[in-house]
Amino acid sequence: MKRVFAISDIHVDYKQNMDWVDSLSGLDFRNDTLVVAGDISNKPLLFSKALECLQKKFENVAFVPGNHDLWVRGTDSSDSMEKFYLLNNICEVMGIKTKSFLVKDRRSVQIQPLFSWYTKPEQGEDSLYLAKPGEDPNLSMWADNKAIKWPSMNGFRHPAEKFINMNEWQHDLTDEFPVITFTHFLPRQELIFGLANPSVKKKFTDPFPAFNFSRVAGSVLIDRQLRNIGSSLHIFGHQHRNRQREIDGVTYIAQCLAYPKERHWAGIKDDEYFPKLVWDSENGFVKEPEY
Ligand SMILES: [Fe+2]
Known part of the structure; x- marks a missing residue:
């Protein structure tokens, strides 16, 4: 059986997170695919070390960059697009999947990595922005403001649009098998924590009242593309x-x-935490209650 x-x-x-990566079984996942939906490390050496470790444990590892991966502060990259291409090159050399591929067995599934970024509200209507009382419109506590540096977008309105456009020419999918897509950033407002699910909202204490995550959550363009x-x-x-x-x-x-502190808050022990099974070649997609 193959699993995703x-x-x-x-x-x-x-270190606790790298230890967690190290501690995943070297035997249990040999026929399996791991989708890593971004934010490994801003440091290229640590980034490569983590992927190398995962590559030894899984048959396939697929990856798209998150915002932390594209930070240029303290690295040799002159801007975040240069860093994006550096990470893509590292993945290509290591055999990490950044383009569509087929997981083939008696039942098969196609995996399509999608590059993405967030649309800020001032950049256009494809933002996932939802107003929040008392928010800081300058996002002064958002580290990307200092650590991310974009070059000219050459005719694209913003990075989110450029990445979506990059994905357009790399689909290599058939109608024969179902498709799993993945991005780092959110495709829809309903997925933003504390907004979509009233039962979660009741329990949620906002640790940063001035910070409005929806300004940097994702882009409507992602959902349009995956659909x-x-x-x-x-x-x-x-x-x-x-x-x-x-x-x-x-x-x-x-x-x-x-x-680590977020797992601690949530009462999750590291040795009880695993990647989530989403598909297997015997049963197809894994059905679970919503949360
Ligand atoms: Fe993250």
């Missing part, structure tokens, strides 16, 4: 909150390792 697992935001700059492709399941990261939600025929899943 999802994880994101492994942030191996934290054009015909995706049945979309995996995303970025938010450091786990979710499973079905909206208009597409299942959305987030499974984030996140920061």
Whole structure:
């Protein structure tokens, strides 16, 4: 049997997170695919070390960059697009999948990595922005403002549009098998924590009242693209909150390792935390209650 697992935001700059990557079984996942939906590390050496470790444990590892991966502060890259191409080259040399591929068995599935970025509200209507009382419109506590540097977008309105355009020419999919897509950033407002699910909202204490995550959450362009492709399941990261939600025929899943302190808050023990099984070649997509 072949299986597909999802994880994101492994942030191996934290030793506890790199230890978690190291501790995954070297035997259990040999026929399996791991989708890593961004945010491994801003440091290229740690980035490569984590992927090398995962590559030894899984048959396939697929990856798209998150915002932390494209930070240029403290690296040799002159801007975040140069860093993007550097990471793509590292992946290509290592055999990490950044383009569509088929997981083939008696039942098969296609995996389509999609590059993405967020649209800020001032950049256009494709932003996932939702107003929040008392928010800081300058996002002064958002580290990307200092650590991300974009070159000219050469005719594109903003990075989110440029990345979506990059994806357009790399689909290599057939109608014969279902499709799993994945991005780092969120494709829909309904997936933003504390907004979509009233039962979660009641328990949620906002640690940063002036910070409005929806300004940098993702882009409507992502959802438009994954639906054009015909995706049945979309995996995303970025938010450091786990979710499973079905909206208009597409299942959305987030499974984030996140920061050690966040697992601690959530009462999750490292040795009990695993990538999430989303598909296997005996049963197809794994059905689970929404959360
Ligand atoms: Fe992250």
